[in-house]
Amino acid sequence: MLIVLLLIGGGVAAGLFGSLLGLGGGILIVPLLTLGFGLPLITAIGVSLVCVIVTSGAAAGVYLERRVANLRLGMTLELFTAIGAMTGGLIAFLVPERFLELLFATLLIYVALTMARRRDPSLEFDVAADDPAIEGGDDDDPTVTRLSGPGYRVRRIGFGLVGRAGAGVVSALLGIGGGLVKVPVMHVVMGVPLRVATATSNLMIGITASAGAIIYLLRGGIDPFVAAPTAIGVFLGATLGSRTAHRMDIRVLRGLFVAILIYTAWQMLQRGLS
Amino acid sequence: MNGDAGLPPVAPAAVTIAADPLERTIARLLTAGTYGSVAVLAVGTAMMIASGVQPLGGGPGFDLGRIGDDLVHLRAAGFLWLGLIVVVATPASRVVASLIGYLRGGERLMAVIAALILAVIALSVGLAIGLGA
Numbered sequence: 361m362l363i364v365l366l367l368i369g370g371g372v373a374a375g376l377f378g379s380l381l382g383l384g385g386g387i388l389i390v391p392l393l394t395l396g397f398g399l400p401l402i403t404a405i406g407v408s409l410v411c412v413i414v415t416s417g418a419a420a421g422v423y424l425e426r427r428v429a430n431l432r433l434g435m436t437l438e439l440f441t442a443i444g445a446m447t448g449g450l451i452a453f454l455v456p457e458r459f460l461e462l463l464f465a466t467l468l469i470y471v472a473l474t475m476a477r478r479r480d481p482s483l484e485f486d487v488a489a490d491d492p493a494i495e496g497g498d499d500d501d502p503t504v505t506r507l508s509g510p511g512y513r514v515r516r517i518g519f520g521l522v523g524r525a526g527a528g529v530v531s532a533l534l535g536i537g538g539g540l541v542k543v544p545v546m547h548v549v550m551g552v553p554l555r556v557a558t559a560t561s562n563l564m565i566g567i568t569a570s571a572g573a574i575i576y577l578l579r580g581g582i583d584p585f586v587a588a589p590t591a592i593g594v595f596l597g598a599t600l601g602s603r604t605a606h607r608m609d610i611r612v613l614r615g616l617f618v619a620i621l622i623y624t625a626w627q628m629l630q631r632g633l634s
Numbered sequence: 635m636n637g638d639a640g641l642p643p644v645a646p647a648a649v650t651i652a653a654d655p656l657e658r659t660i661a662r663l664l665t666a667g668t669y670g671s672v673a674v675l676a677v678g679t680a681m682m683i684a685s686g687v688q689p690l691g692g693g694p695g696f697d698l699g700r701i702g703d704d705l706v707h708l709r710a711a712g713f714l715w716l717g718l719i720v721v722v723a724t725p726a727s728r729v730v731a732s733l734i735g736y737l738r739g740g741e742r743l744m745a746v747i748a749a750l751i752l753a754v755i756a757l758s759v760g761l762a763i764g765l766g767a
Contacts, residue, residue, distance in 0.1 A: 361686075363688065363690055364683050364689055367689060368679075399690070410722070413721050413722065413724065413725060416725075417665070417667055417668035417724050418664075420661075420664050421661045421662070421663075421664035422665075424657045424658075424660055425657075425661040431657055435732060436747055438751060439754065442754040442755065446758045446761070449758065503743065506743075567725045567751060567755075569725075570723075570725040570755070573721075574758045574759055575762040577696055577718065578762035578763055579762050579765065582696070582718065583689075584694065585692075585693035585714070586690070586693065587714075588679045588717060591675055592676055
């Protein structure tokens with residue numbers, strides 16, 4: 361019973377932290393389960409993908425209801441993300457665990473550096489309207505018009521599709537949503553306003569994680585006794601975080617988060633190199 | 635960069651454009667699938683605690699044929715696997731709903747894209763089963 365409660369508690373912490381800092385739980389769940397509970401990395405990644413789908417589903421529903429997410433653009437891009445995720449899910453069972461650990465440590469360092477340099481995340485939701493990146497489009501292609509939304513026109517769709525495939529591979533390999541790749545590509549390269557990019561990424565993450573999770577599920581990479589309590593915890597934590605985000609001093613939290621990421625990256629590196 | 639899947643922060647103002655029927659349907663499907671799956675997982679977890687299962691000892695393997703029997707006999711594994719299947723299937727069901735919506739609306743390109751996404755998911759299942767065997 362204690363272990364179940366610890367898994368739920370760990371999931372709540374991961375979901376809460378992730379939600380407050382604008383990340384999914386995946387980046388924290390994998391280290392929590394491997395370093396904290398001693399589970400094999402492949403099991404932790406499978407469980408993490410389940411948690412990512414749960415939080416994505418709840419968030420995407422709200423975003424769609426509010427019409428912030430661009431469904432057509434999301435579906436077009438997620439075709440390639442799903443192909444990438446399928447590939448990543450297959451690769452994950454072929455490569456040595458040590459390789460995945462080192463890759464995950466690299467990801468943690470990247471996220472820590474990104475978070476350390478970031479301004480107040482709450483400001484990011486309002487930059488889209490004045491962002492020069494959203495001005496203009498490639499041409500008058502009716503497909504581009506159809507994929508664009510009110511106040512913006514998507515561009516460089518080809519590049520975006522390649523970026524999506526890469527995000528899918530990373531997602532399924534490491535058990536994360538892949539938004540760390542998707543959002544910047546969509547916003548900076550394709551000219552989608554940040555708020556729409558974030559919402560659309562959330563929508564797409566469900567399919568990305570699902571395409572990877574199916575492979576983990578059918579190949580024995582998901583342990584239901586661990587996945588269920590962790591997913592419940594992440595869901596509760598993310599829900600709590602979404603309701604309290606505006607009341608928190610994110611700067612202090614971010615500093616703590618960066619420290620945790622660096623410590624975790626160090627632990628993961630040691631495992632990978634040992 | 636709200637990169638991964640976190641629930642949307644409450645503070646930023648929502649865009650208040652009237653939702654189109656397809657998007658509203660999909661939003662409700664996603665919400666129902668998520669809350670439904672979490673509820674089933676919660677039941678399974680409660681049963682797991684009640685039966686004194688040690689979660690880190692390795693859970694039961696996935697066997698689709700056993701889930702029905704586990705559910706009928708009120709075994710935790712049945713509820714846990716059912717919840718996990720609903721979790722994994724919810725995004726795909728959203729694509730199915732999109733496919734139907736786009737076909738009805740005469741949006742051929744989007745219908746083809748939705749069908750291709752489903753084909754990739756089906757291929758994932760096929761490859762996982764094939765390689766597992």
